[in-house]
Amino acid sequence: MIQGEVWKIAIDALRANKVKAFLTMLGVVIGSACIVLVVTISLIGKNYIIAQIEGVGSNIVYGELVRTGPQSTTLSDEITLSNLEAVRDTIPGVVRVAGTHDMQMTVVAAGVERPVTLVAVTPEFQAIRNLIVTQGRYFDDDDMRSRSKVCLLTEELARVVFPRVNPVGMEIRVGELRFTVIGVFKERVATFGQSEIARESAIVPFGLLKSYAGTDTVKVLYAQAATPESVPAVTKDVEQLLRSRHRAGAVYNIQNLTAIPDVAHNISLAVSFVLLAVGSVTLIISGVGIMNIMLVTVTERTREIGIRKAIGAPRREILYQFLIEALIISIAGATLGITIALAIPVIAQPFLPEGMTIPISGLSIVAAFLVSCFTGMIFGYLPARQAAKLQPTEALRYE
Secondary structure (H helix, E strand, O other), rough: OOOHHHHHHHHHHHOHHHHHHHHHHEEEEHHHHHHHHHHHHHHHHHHHHHHHHHOOOOOOEEEEEOOOOOOOOOOHHHHHHHHHHHHHHHHEEEEEEEEEEEEEEEEEEEEEEEEEEEEOOOOHHHHHHOOOEEEOOOHHHHHHHHHOOOOEEEEEHHHHHHOOOOOOOOOEEOOOOOEEEEEEEEEEEOOOOOOOOOEEEEEEEEEHHHHOOOOEEEEEEEEEEOOOOOHHHHHHHHHHHHHHHOOOOOOOOEEOOOOOHHHHHHHHHHHHHHHHHHHHHHHHHHHHHHHHHHHHHHHHHHHHHHHHOOOOOOHHHHHHHHHHHHHHHHHHHHHHHHHHHHHHHHHHHHHHOOOOOOOHHHHHHHHHHHHHHHHHHHHHHHHHHHHHHOOOHHHHHOO
């Protein structure tokens, strides 16, 4: 009964000073909202970077022969189609394998000769690199087996060579070769020329390579692992396989993209710490505000405290009353701040690109609530202790 009465007195005191209580609460609102939004922003950044990497191709291992000089490599060092078959057949965890060989050629557009990258690809290249066919179709099995003189163009090259015309079914001359255009494609995530696919590129079946280049070697080997966890093992196995099938002096550069998510995680973690520090400072400032306002409140209510003590209120009850007031301010502020933080993603969702979602961390909500309440209690203790220590005779004489 005594505890229930203390809660009632604390709530009545806050109701009597609504404006003061609300202004005291604002710091807690901002601080708790910051904590939730900080974690949300970090998750968005991390998920975006991972989505970009997976757009290039998920779980990819890629390798190529290191060419350090004209005498450092021999024809026997080159990666071949038999190496691709060995990777597919002997390395566990590999689900797809592809190879490419790119060359710099030229095309004539509007009477002007332009450089273009011609890329010979094996059948599973589209699936590994997540190429999107925007017009026409991709190579089928007949195209690959029969070495059909067909090609797909990047959207940029199609616009240059066939402006305002559907290029599918048209003929294009690349160097001294003529191809029938069967499709137009784009990378799901642009690599800005950092892969074999440049802005203005044409891809052709790998079987045509020997007829116009005099070789059927693979410049870049791609292997796709079944799971992210198996990527390091596949990377190691591919390197060992290439070394075992070629001379000891050959050097192969085998890499994967797993380091990039690690970097993204570290960056998002650093940003989170910085923003959490900002949120913590806000909460500390709000705690100081709670303490200052409640110290003033204790001074203003000195006579009330003296009367309560004079009629028998124990010291502990006075202490609890002011701690409860601080706790109520903290709980209300944390609840309002978390609600605002959760409402912002909901409001922003319709304006985001299709398929993009804003992740909310339940742990951040719990942390924001507990930290806000803890801050209120810590900074509310000093005023509560000061109120509890007042002597009844001195308090009753206070004007």
